[in-house]
Amino acid sequence: MTTTAIAxxxxxxxxxxxxxxxGIDLEVQAGTVFALLGPNGAGKTTTVNVLTTxxxxxxxxxxVAGHDIATEAKxxxxxxxxxxxxxxxxxxxxxxxxxxxxxxxQGGGKQVVDDLLERFDLVESADKPASTYxxxxxxxxxxxxxxxxxxxxxxxDEPTTGLDPRSRRTMWAIxxxxxxxxxxxxxxxxxxxxxxxxxxxxxxxxxxxxxxxGTADDLKRQxxxxxxxxxxxxxxxxxxxxxxLTDATRDDEALALRVPSDGGTTSxxxxxDRLDEYALSADEFSVHTPDLDDVFLALxxxxxxxxAK
Amino acid sequence: MSTTSHSTVMLRRxxxxxxxxxxxxxxxxxxxxxxxxxxxxMMGDAFDVGVDYIDYATPGLMxxxxxxxxxxxxxxxxxxxxxxxxxxxxxxxxxxGAVLTGHVVASVLTNLxxxxxxxxxxxxxxxxxAASFLDWLGVLGILLLLAxxxxxxxxxxxxAAKSPETAGMASVPLVMLPFFSSAIVPADKMGPxxxxxxxxxxFTPIIETVRGLLDGTPDGTDAIVAIAxxxxxxxxxxxxxxxxxxxxx
Numbered sequence: 001m002t003t004t005a006i007a008x009x010x011x012x013x014x015x016x017x018x019x020x021x022x023g024i025d026l027e028v029q030a031g032t033v034f035a036l037l038g039p040n041g042a043g044k045t046t047t048v049n050v051l052t053t054x055x056x057x058x059x060x061x062x063x064v065a066g067h068d069i070a071t072e073a074k075x076x077x078x079x080x081x082x083x084x085x086x087x088x089x090x091x092x093x094x095x096x097x098x099x100x101x102x103x104x105x106q107g108g109g110k111q112v113v114d115d116l117l118e119r120f121d122l123v124e125s126a127d128k129p130a131s132t133y134x135x136x137x138x139x140x141x142x143x144x145x146x147x148x149x150x151x152x153x154x155x156x157d158e159p160t161t162g163l164d165p166r167s168r169r170t171m172w173a174i175x176x177x178x179x180x181x182x183x184x185x186x187x188x189x190x191x192x193x194x195x196x197x198x199x200x201x202x203x204x205x206x207x208x209x210x211x212x213x214g215t216a217d218d219l220k221r222q223x224x225x226x227x228x229x230x231x232x233x234x235x236x237x238x239x240x241x242x243x244x245l246t247d248a249t250r251d252d253e254a255l256a257l258r259v260p261s262d263g264g265t266t267s268x269x270x271x272x273d274r275l276d277e278y279a280l281s282a283d284e285f286s287v288h289t290p291d292l293d294d295v296f297l298a299l300x301x302x303x304x305x306x307x308a309k
Numbered sequence: 310m311s312t313t314s315h316s317t318v319m320l321r322r323x324x325x326x327x328x329x330x331x332x333x334x335x336x337x338x339x340x341x342x343x344x345x346x347x348x349x350x351m352m353g354d355a356f357d358v359g360v361d362y363i364d365y366a367t368p369g370l371m372x373x374x375x376x377x378x379x380x381x382x383x384x385x386x387x388x389x390x391x392x393x394x395x396x397x398x399x400x401x402x403x404x405x406g407a408v409l410t411g412h413v414v415a416s417v418l419t420n421l422x423x424x425x426x427x428x429x430x431x432x433x434x435x436x437x438x439a440a441s442f443l444d445w446l447g448v449l450g451i452l453l454l455l456a457x458x459x460x461x462x463x464x465x466x467x468x469a470a471k472s473p474e475t476a477g478m479a480s481v482p483l484v485m486l487p488f489f490s491s492a493i494v495p496a497d498k499m500g501p502x503x504x505x506x507x508x509x510x511x512f513t514p515i516i517e518t519v520r521g522l523l524d525g526t527p528d529g530t531d532a533i534v535a536i537a538x539x540x541x542x543x544x545x546x547x548x549x550x551x552x553x554x555x556x557x558x
Binding site for chain 1: 315318321322325326329330392393394396397398399400401402403
């Protein structure tokens with residue numbers, strides 16, 4: 001199936017004279033996962049807010065499930081489910097009552113509530129107030145509430161930010177299940193790994209513009225892979241090392257060299273042997289797998305303002 | 310689904326909130342009674358108002374009961390807003406008015422319970438109104454109108470506030486206003502400046518209307534001024550709430 005679930009063209013949004021989205025074009029095929037990758041402040045949440053009818057765009061057209069967000073907001077809302085960045089659950093209600101509330105508003109029966117509690121492993125705490133839930137449980141409840149109306153397009157704004165690694169994996173598993181059911185997912189994230197794990201297509205958002213778009217493999221070709229980072233004490237040492245390790249890139253500010261490497265012991269030994277040969281020694285040595293900051297450096301020539309963790 | 314049934318769902322949710330929050334129940338229902346006991350027992354004998362103090366004070370305390378319920382409404386609207394629940398409802402195909410109507414109706418219901426409890430205690434303290442059944446209906450009508458108007462204004466304040474704490478603070482002036490009206494002592498016994506303020510602020514004509522009805526001597530002019538104030542407050546509150554609700558995401 002190759003129908004388009006979300007089509008965005010020339011989307012612009014400004015708060016006063018501060019431009020937040022500066023002409024975004026993207027297309028999401030039905031039944032796929034699309035990840036919008038970017039650091040804090042890149043405009044990810046604003047994009048989600050506009051696409052989900054929470055905010056009005058200043059320019060451009062957006063079609064969600066075939067409906068124009070500007071003129072057919074009601075039809076768009078009926079087709080989508082949204083889980084925002086902060087779990088929007090009702091703290092004073094229990095998990096079951098939260099789901100019941102969604103059923104009362106959208107239709108469905110008691111069975112829907114029971115099934116979702118079961119599916120999200122929330123049966124045990126179903127009758128406790130949501131205020132007693134852990135961060136991971138709240139996210140799960142939030143997503144379960146989103147699923148009540150059986151939406152075919154789901155927006156997830158930073159679904160795993162602030163979650164521990166285990167909860168993050170649970171969330172990923174849930175997203176994969178949804179996609180297997182044919183649901184379209186539009187998610188935002190600041191983790192390269194998350195986009196890599198889940199998304200069919202990734203778009204990189206930087207200061208309101210998309211700087212790259214493609215599959216995870218497309219992007220990886222554009223960014224430095226795993227590399228070894230060597231830090232030196234003096235510029236002289238850095239210069240000497242740079243002459244020896246010819247495939248390395250220099251970072252003069254940090255007095256560091258990054259040497260492409262697969263991270264395996266053989267290639268690491270080769271680098272160290274080469275330094276030894278010229279009696280050079282690095283102050284610090286680390287193996288580095290690419291993160292969001294590397295993606296940004298490669299695609300935009302600057303670092304993320306807030307370094308990704 | 311229709312707006313009415315969405316509103317019912319929202320109302321049920323808000324009523325659950327109030328019932329599960331003992332502090333808000335205390336503030337809304339017990340505080341006015343505590344204040345009544347304080348004024349009637351401690352200070353009542355010191356005021357010379359021409360009639361039994363309990364008969365003089367009860368109408369004003371009924372308004373106070375409405376105002377004390379508002380803090381809870383402001384806080385709960387604001388926490389819906391700041392915690393993202395309102396955004397959840399906004400991106401669902403839920404009628405826009407239902408969320409706010411639910412809050413206003415819950416606030417009015419809390420007010421009615423508080424007023425009923427207060428009047429019950431007043432009777433126990435010797436309150437003896439001369440009102441006929443029709444007069445009582447008039448009292449109920451004017452109090453409902455006030456509760457509705459103040460409810461919309463409070464919802465607007467709650468939506469506009471940055472945090473639940475500031476939302477709670479925003480309703481404080483509404484709680485203080487009855488004290489600077491003819492609720493506790495007649496306005497003409499107050500000092501200059503304060504007296505003029507007390508005479509022209511909205512609560513005084515409302516209190517005088519209720520007082521007249523309970524005495525069995527309703528005053529038409531007060532009633533018209535009171536209704537005009539309530540309608541004005543309701544309209545401002547409603548429009549402000551609607552526009553804040555639409556704008557804030």
